[in-house]
Structure formats: structure tokens, C-alpha cells
Amino acid sequence: MDKELNLSVLISLFFILGSTIFLILKLVRSRSKKNVPPGYMGFPWIGETIEFYKAQRKNRLFEDFIQPRITKHGKIFTTHLMGSPTVIVNGANANKFLLSNEFKIVVSSWPSASVQLMGKESIMEKQGERHQCLRSLIGTSLAYAGLEALVPKMCNSVQLHLDKYWKGQDNISLYRSAKSLTFSIVFECFLGIDVKTDMLRTFERVLEGVFAPPIQFPGSKFSRARKARLEIERMLVEVVRKKRKQMEECKPQEGEEGGMLLSRLIAGVIRGEITEEEVVDNVVLLTFAAHDTTSFAIAMAFKMLSQHPNCYSLLLQEHVDIIRNKRQGEKLTMDDIKKMNYTWQVARESMRLFPPIFGSFRKAITDIEYQGFIIPKGWKVLWTTYGTHYSAEYFEDPLSFNPSRFEETVPPYVFLPFGGGPRLCAGYQLAKLNILIFVHFVVTSYDWSLLYPYETITMDPLPFPSHGMPIKISPKL
16 A cells, blocks of 8 residues: 555646646746746745735735846736746836727736636626626616716715714724725615625625635635625525516616716626626626725725825815815715816826726737737736836826826826726726715815824735724814
8 A cells, every 4th residue: 555655646746847847847947938028036936926926915926026027027028827828018108008908909818716706797707898898787777877976876885874873982093994885885885785793804705815826625714705706696696586586577768877886787697698697697796896995995095195294284275175165964976076176186197006906817818029029928917006006107296195196187097006908897986986085085074194104005915004994083063
């Protein structure tokens, strides 16, 4: 038995060694045949993944990983991440080339764990006409008329949240509060689904596994995330089928489907345009896209305002002027939102310095010629927000906080907190409303200050303030 076991181990080691040598030779041949960008591949499969994750965890992806390689190799360089040879590109021209050629020379490419947890039928995984069909259904609810109808509902949600969780408190975790609120707004105002106890925590468990190794064993991040994903799926399937039955029995007339995104998606199911699985997977994806990044953007805006009191004074005056021109108890309208110009400049500058996403991966579906180099078919390509957000080529004194820089039009493919091209975040206008309305209610209702003004930012896998950004609050008199 021992001899058989030893033989088995030797055969396994021989197979692993042979595979490793094969991969090395394959990469060497690939690089020798084609003029790929300069860089360092590291060990097979592992490559520079550990260094990448270390930098990301500390929220220093640009400073510790990208910038040193730009200095050494230039704006376009090769590395090896998560099992794939990867070319990282930087700059507005590279962003435009990559993002505007979606479906033509590149397609979205996410790690296996992300695809399994977000859903294979989500818009994240769809290409070409199927992507356009789903995006059109989602986008209809995010058109001006749909957003205008959401404003009073969102105002009501924010006011109820502050009354329930802020009133009578001395200290509040701003990030956790914003996260809970934006989650409720997405589910209740946008989707029309009641938020149940622990629902947010279940979604958070899914997010914890999206970049983890897709290994199913008890206690692993991916295993816990997969279990949470199944819980969400069961809940959403029940909601979708109940809603579909109501809609089919009521037989709504034309024009009565609108309002809630869920109703529009289910109407698409009834018409045979999309499937139940596509509804569930896209609700899951949109929930993550709409609330995690928005809550971080809110937290960073308050962080910057705390450190720059002159900017806070200008922002506060903008909101005082809006209230002064309204009657007692009168709700905000879309016209009021349009007056929050400086507030949106603050939010944009905060997202420039602290982008909610670091960029995203694409996969070359053909050999790509760019800047005199060849990116071979099948290789990954990563564009980053930092490549332009932190560059003096596009922003004067790029590491300083200066909201007024957004008084001028920013060139295309330079400021990309919501991505760009055909995969521009469908919910960015909803995120904008969320941010502006939340800021309005907080700054006009409370005096506040950060308990940890220089709290560090970490990532796991998305960025968040390490202490939850606690603030001291007191009601305005």
C-alpha cells in the first residue's frame, strides 16, 4: 500500500513539474514570437498575484504595484495575475482604445468566483446583442422620468433612516449607516422589495468571496459566499414568481408596468424577452453595483469635507440656499438636485482620489496591436482608474483635493469612477441621486465631525474605511 501511495505521489509531482515546464516554455515561445509589452511574469500561475493583492489590501494598488512598474517599463506593461498573463494599460488614450472596443477586440473577463457568485446570466457576463437587450431594460428605469419619480421616495427613505438610527445618538458609523441606507433604497425604492432582517449581511457574505479562489470546502470564503448566494437566489426566485403571478392576473395595461425595475424585468419575462434566471442574476449584480460603491463614495466625500472646512462651508451654503427657497415641509425635487453643483464637484473629486473601483479586466479575443506592441489573443488586459486619476498629465497637482477643478469639462476617458464605453455603469445616475440626497439631509440636519480624521482605507475586495468612519453628531438647532 505504501509503495502504491509513494508511486501515486511521484506521478502527481511529475505531472505538476511537467505542466509547469510546459507553461513556462509556452509563455517563452509566445513572448519570443510576438512583441508583447515589457514586464515580469514571475512564477507560473502565481506570477505577481501576491504582490497585487498585498497592494490592493492596503488600498495602495497604484503606489505599490502600478507606479513602480510604470517607472520601470512604461505606461503599458506585462505581468501575470491570477493564472493569466495580463497587460496593464494606463492613460486616457489606452482607456478609450480598450473600453470603446468592447465586443470587438476585447470582452469583459472576471475571475471564476465572481462569475459564479454574481451569476452567469448577469449583464456582467453578457456580450453583444444580449448585453444591449438587458441594458436597455435596466436603463429604461434609470431614464430621467424614472429617476424624477424616485426622488420623493428616496427623500422619504433618507429621512426615515435618520429619524430611526441617528436621532438621539452621539456617535454613528457613517459608512455602515450609508451602506444600510443605500441597500434599502436599491431594494425598496428601485426594486420594490421589502428589506428583511439580516438581508444586507447575507449580501455582504457573497461579496467577501468574489475574488477568493473558487474552492468548495467547508469554512472557505468561497464556500460561505456560495451558500449565501443560494439563500439570496431562493428569496429572489420566490419574489419574482409571486410578482409575475400578480402581474399576469392583473393584466396591466400598457404603461402600467413602469416605476420599479423589478416590474420592468418581469414584464420582459412575460413577453419572452428575458428569463427568470436573468432577472435574479441581474438583481444580485445591480444590488452590489449600486450600494457598495455608493456608500464608499459618500464616506469619502465626508472624509474630504472634514479635512477641508472651506469646501464644507461652500457646500453647506449651497444646501442652505435650497432650503431657504422651499416652503416648510416641502420635499426636494429634481430641480433642487440640479442646483447641487458644488456638492457634485465635491463628490466627483472625492471619487477621483478614492475611486470606488480600481478598474476592470478584459480578455483579448484576437491579437491586439497597440502602441507598437502585440497583446496576444487570450491574454487579460487591465485598465485602471489610477492611470488617469492620479496623473499630472490630466489633473494639476493630482494628489490635492480641489473640487473646483470639475468646473471645467473633463476630457473623455480621464475620469472613470463608473467605468466607460458600452459597459459604463448603468446605475451611475442613481448613485448620483443617492449621494446628493444623503449629503443634503445630513448637512442640513446635523453638525458632525470625524472621530478618526485620518482613518486608513483598506480593501476586501472593495475599498472601505477601516473603522467604519465613526462620526460625532448633534442636531442642528
